Amino acid sequence: MSKIVTISRQYASGGSAIGREVAKLLGVPYYDRTIIDVTAKESGFDPKYIERAEQTTTTSFLYNLAMNGMYTQPLTDQLFAAESRVIKTLADKGPCVIVGRCADYVLRDDYDCFHVFIYSTDKFRIDRIVEHDGLSAADAAEVIKQKDKARRRHYKYYTERIWGDAANYDICINTATCGLDNAARIISELVGK
Amino acid sequence: MSKIVTISRQYASGGSAIGREVAKLLGVPYYDRTIIDVTAKESGFDPKYIERAEQTTTTSFLYNLAMNGMYTQPLTDQLFAAESRVIKTLADKGPCVIVGRCADYVLRDDYDCFHVFIYSTDKFRIDRIVEHDGLSAADAAEVIKQKDKARRRHYKYYTERIWGDAANYDICINTATCGLDNAARIISELVGK
Numbered sequence: 001m002s003k004i005v006t007i008s009r010q011y012a013s014g015g016s017a018i019g020r021e022v023a024k025l026l027g028v029p030y031y032d033r034t035i036i037d038v039t040a041k042e043s044g045f046d047p048k049y050i051e052r053a054e055q056t057t058t059t060s061f062l063y064n065l066a067m068n069g070m071y072t073q074p075l076t077d078q079l080f081a082a083e084s085r086v087i088k089t090l091a092d093k094g095p096c097v098i099v100g101r102c103a104d105y106v107l108r109d110d111y112d113c114f115h116v117f118i119y120s121t122d123k124f125r126i127d128r129i130v131e132h133d134g135l136s137a138a139d140a141a142e143v144i145k146q147k148d149k150a151r152r153r154h155y156k157y158y159t160e161r162i163w164g165d166a167a168n169y170d171i172c173i174n175t176a177t178c179g180l181d182n183a184a185r186i187i188s189e190l191v192g193k
Numbered sequence: 194m195s196k197i198v199t200i201s202r203q204y205a206s207g208g209s210a211i212g213r214e215v216a217k218l219l220g221v222p223y224y225d226r227t228i229i230d231v232t233a234k235e236s237g238f239d240p241k242y243i244e245r246a247e248q249t250t251t252t253s254f255l256y257n258l259a260m261n262g263m264y265t266q267p268l269t270d271q272l273f274a275a276e277s278r279v280i281k282t283l284a285d286k287g288p289c290v291i292v293g294r295c296a297d298y299v300l301r302d303d304y305d306c307f308h309v310f311i312y313s314t315d316k317f318r319i320d321r322i323v324e325h326d327g328l329s330a331a332d333a334a335e336v337i338k339q340k341d342k343a344r345r346r347h348y349k350y351y352t353e354r355i356w357g358d359a360a361n362y363d364i365c366i367n368t369a370t371c372g373l374d375n376a377a378r379i380i381s382e383l384v385g386k
Binding site: 114117119164165166167169170171172173174177178182186189190 | 357358359360362363366370371375379382
């Protein structure tokens with residue numbers, strides 16, 4: 001087993017929990033927020049800024065000009081480049097599970113990867129948010145709508161791919177019908193072979 | 194186990210073989226070409242015409258007018274309606290595996306289904322066509338390009354959905370990396386539980 005497992009996921013679909021379980025089952029490191037912390041350390045960006053920037057894209061030329069001067073890359077693009085370097089450095093160390101951060105795209109060419117997309121029904125995701133974060137169902141519905149929109153845009157901007165298009169992954173699993181435990185087991189078995 | 198398994202698939206991705214194996218593992222009927230034959234019997238259409246029409250959509254108003262008169266549904270739409278009735282009649286009989294024919298969409302509301310999308314890399318599909326049909330690799334590449342285009346259009350026309358969008362399925366499996374046997378086993382285990 002020499003593969004790197006990348007997990008892209010809809011917010012509140014259970015992707016992070018599945019990632020942690022797969023890492024445990026395979027006995028390899030799990031990287032999620034670690035990537036933000038390492039990027040912060042290496043680039044000097046504030047971790048909070050990085051987290052916010054991950055949910056956004058460079059949409060306003062004037063904003064970037066004002067913040068950043070005319071002849072340099074937009075800050076969010078610099079950040080994406082810094083995160084990509086961190087992801088490759090982690091992947092170079094050996095088998096691991098990486099959640100989010102467009103890692104499927106970043107590692108697409110030169111790494112032996114198994115790419116996973118985790119998604120779910122709106123109901124399943126809303127129930128999870130209500131349970132974990134104590135939001136009302138209406139607020140949770142609004143959260144997933146906004147998060148989906150942001151992730152779809154962010155992914156499109158940096159990868160020129162469509163988020164959730166099965167073609168980009170080795171397997172796509174709906175956690176509402178397949179279950180989190182089954183998802184983790186299926187992925188581990190496929191990668192472990 | 195009371196579910197109906199629908200399998201949508203890219204041409205030459207192995208979806209039919211997986212469907213047959215899942216039906217065998219679950220001990221339920223498998224419907225693929227049967228649907229064409231039953232539809233032919235019940236509607237009076239020629240099976241060859243049905244097969245051709247499945248790969249097409251109603252694109253030319255003038256063609257339909259010439260073939261079909263002004264005030265009736267286009268023939269392809271009548272055929273889709275006839276096939277949909279056959280699919281529902283088969284599904285009413287109990288658990289089964291149905292491959293193709295937009296069955297995921299036809300049965301979306303009133304049936305307990307497990308929806309699968311089977312796809313693969315171009316290389317895997319081309320190799321299968323070369324091996325099974327004896328075409329050259331270049332011709333096989335052209336075949337998958339045309340088939341993908343036709344199926345995408347057909348699916349979009351009748352369902353208003355995007356073909357291969359993970360959101361429409363319970364699981365999507367890339368046969369080039371997961372393998373046909375694994376795919377059949379995973380689906381049977383998930384549905385059998």
